Amino acid sequence: MLVSTLAMNHIPAQAASSFWMPAPNSTFAPEVDWLFMFIFWLSTFFFVLIVALGVYFALKYRRIGTTEVVVPSPSHNTALEATWSLIPSLLIFLIFGWGFVGFVDMRTPPENAYEVQVSAKKWGWNFTYPGGMQDDNLHLPVNENVLLTMTSDDVIHSLFIPAFRAKMDVVPGRYNKLWFHPTQVGENNLFCTEYCGTGHSNMNRKAIVYEAGGVEKKLEEMLVHMESMDPVELGKLQYIKSGCVQCHSVDGSKKVGPSFLGSFGTTRDLANGEKCLVDENYLRESILEPMAKVAAGYNPQMPSFKGQLREKQLEGLIAYIKSLKK
Secondary structure (H helix, E strand, O other): OHHHHHHHHHOOOOOOOOOOOOOOOEOHHHHHHHHHHHHHHHHHHHHHHHHHHHHHHHHHOOOOOOOOOOOOOOOOOHHHHHHHHHHHHHHHHHHHHHHHHHHHHHOOOOOOOEEEEEEEEOOEEEEEOOOOOEEOOEEEEOOOOEEEEEEEOOOOEEEEEHHHOEEEEEOEOOOEEEEEOEOOOEEEEEEEOOOOOOOHHHOOEEEEEEOOOHHHHHHHHHHHHHHHOOHHHHHHHHHHHOOHHHOOOOOOOOOOOOOOOOOOOOEEEEOOOOEEEOOHHHHHHHHHOOOOOOEOOOOOOOOOOOOOOOHHHHHHHHHHHHHOOO
16 A cells, blocks of 8 residues: 555654654654644644734724724726635545545555454453464564454444554444554554433453564463363453443442342343343343343343354353342
């Protein structure tokens, strides 16, 4: 990509954040920042010019005294009108062309990129890496092209990494793609910037960039750690990372969904008028097929976690819910 190649050539080794922008940590960032600052200073120049001229003419031609004097004034000046039409038009075409070239680059994913599958839901992210490992934070290799293939399980979300100058809506029922080229090792903020409900502000995560081989090492460490964890502790961790905490309390308070406290072993009323026992089978079905048996008094809006949880994580969640006794 031409724009990205040009950007890589002049990005500093350790670029710092500015007053206006976070640190430019991708190859897109310099081009975006240059265009932003060009528009900013261009707007500042014309704002100061127009205000200054307005003040000058207001003072120069202010009404003095009470005697009205008719002064002839020009009604037409072709050169002046052409100038103030041509200059803004040229600037508009310049800004459009500059932005369009960058837009095309951002929307044309390169081949053989490191691909991560992204699933968004109320209210959390699930990133699936090559090999099947999953996490709620985004782990990335430095100096490699990265492609995110994204979809939503419920409503429209929007993934935004300010330091990468990368943003794309995540829409239910379709796949959107977003790519970038990280240039600095370290942590970067990741947000959802499309208001998606009461837990919208809790979808803040990290995009963590590693040296070569670091992503694979980190994912392997996470897998080993998960396999060695106590099921209840793993379930407690998964309760937070999978976003269950946004909808299900563990203290008995009512949220979007039923509280987990003391729920295991009880009989639950369902929205269809039937009753069912809250046991391991019910919990598993509710996590994987949440629309199968909706609890009475709650809206059927929980997304499915099928394909997003390993068996160990699913067993941990069930063990954690079983441990929450009154």
